[in-house]
Amino acid sequence: MTKTSLTRTLQDVEAVPAAVTPPDHPTETSFIKKPKLASGKSRKRDIPEGLWTKCPKCATMLYDKELDASLKVCAKCYHHFAIGSRERINALVETCSFEEMDAGMTSVDVLKFTGVATYTSKLEAYRKNTGLKDAVITGIGTIGTQRAALGVMDFSFLGGSMGSVVGEKLTRLIEAGTDRGLPVVIISTSGGARMYEGMFSLMQMAKTSAALAYHARNKLPYISVLTHPTTAGVMASYASLGDLIIAEPGAMIGFAGPRVIKDTTQAELPAGFQTAEFLLDHGLIDAIVPRADLKSALCGYLECMMAGTRRQQAA
Numbered sequence: 001m002t003k004t005s006l007t008r009t010l011q012d013v014e015a016v017p018a019a020v021t022p023p024d025h026p027t028e029t030s031f032i033k034k035p036k037l038a039s040g041k042s043r044k045r046d047i048p049e050g051l052w053t054k055c056p057k058c059a060t061m062l063y064d065k066e067l068d069a070s071l072k073v074c075a076k077c078y079h080h081f082a083i084g085s086r087e088r089i090n091a092l093v094e095t096c097s098f099e100e101m102d103a104g105m106t107s108v109d110v111l112k113f114t115g116v117a118t119y120t121s122k123l124e125a126y127r128k129n130t131g132l133k134d135a136v137i138t139g140i141g142t143i144g145t146q147r148a149a150l151g152v153m154d155f156s157f158l159g160g161s162m163g164s165v166v167g168e169k170l171t172r173l174i175e176a177g178t179d180r181g182l183p184v185v186i187i188s189t190s191g192g193a194r195m196y197e198g199m200f201s202l203m204q205m206a207k208t209s210a211a212l213a214y215h216a217r218n219k220l221p222y223i224s225v226l227t228h229p230t231t232a233g234v235m236a237s238y239a240s241l242g243d244l245i246i247a248e249p250g251a252m253i254g255f256a257g258p259r260v261i262k263d264t265t266q267a268e269l270p271a272g273f274q275t276a277e278f279l280l281d282h283g284l285i286d287a288i289v290p291r292a293d294l295k296s297a298l299c300g301y302l303e304c305m306m307a308g309t310r311r312q313q314a315a
């Protein structure tokens, strides 16, 4: 069959209304189906999987490269997506200035915890999938011109849960800040204490809080940054102890979930309950800073607060 005759056949076939009864010639059926399949494939090629992300708030399709460039913030409605700890550190500190601490520290399964899967197998799976050792990265870096002890949590590792490694790494970070006379900045995102480590997780609340108390005794500032979501044991310890507490827009922040509170108090919860905006109105946090402005805001806050520290130390 020549090209011209094929084209003509296709045009003829397309002009024929859809057959109600099965057609007599099977070859014609294949001609009817082929163009449809081809058009479907080309449409898929226009939107390849894994390159676009749909905004859960405004449903806009966002090109992944642009989403990465905007620090995972929707260009249309400013919805803040979850961002990895490494990406966040890269966005905050000056190039090559970050010295990571305790990078190899890993949790052990003290309680021999077994639920649907063992804790050990969960840890292995999360390490493999995220490339992280645990739910926080800590180190000393330069933000603007100020050296600071920086801890950044990562929700992708077991829901940012605080186990003995998260608690120990943050405590060592705060102690390093105290020893070197540096401010501490901790960016939190967490579902709370890690149930797989039982009491050992809860002990981290007291340990990190005590380390912050020693840090504060040296008149050194601590800035807590709350991102979506920051809840339970983390919110009940170091996340709410900042000299300055700032949050990202729309972040869910609280101790217990809204359903538990509603059942306990037997009262209707107000609109926007446990959002960063609600907490700012009620005085629990000091400021809401969009992700794009976080670095410049931290530079300003740290400069101002460290000037106060130097004045107090000189007096």
Ligand SMILES: [Zn+2]
Residues within 6 Å of the ligand: 055, 056, 057, 058, 059, 060, 074, 075, 076, 077, 078, 079
């Ligand atoms: Zn959006």
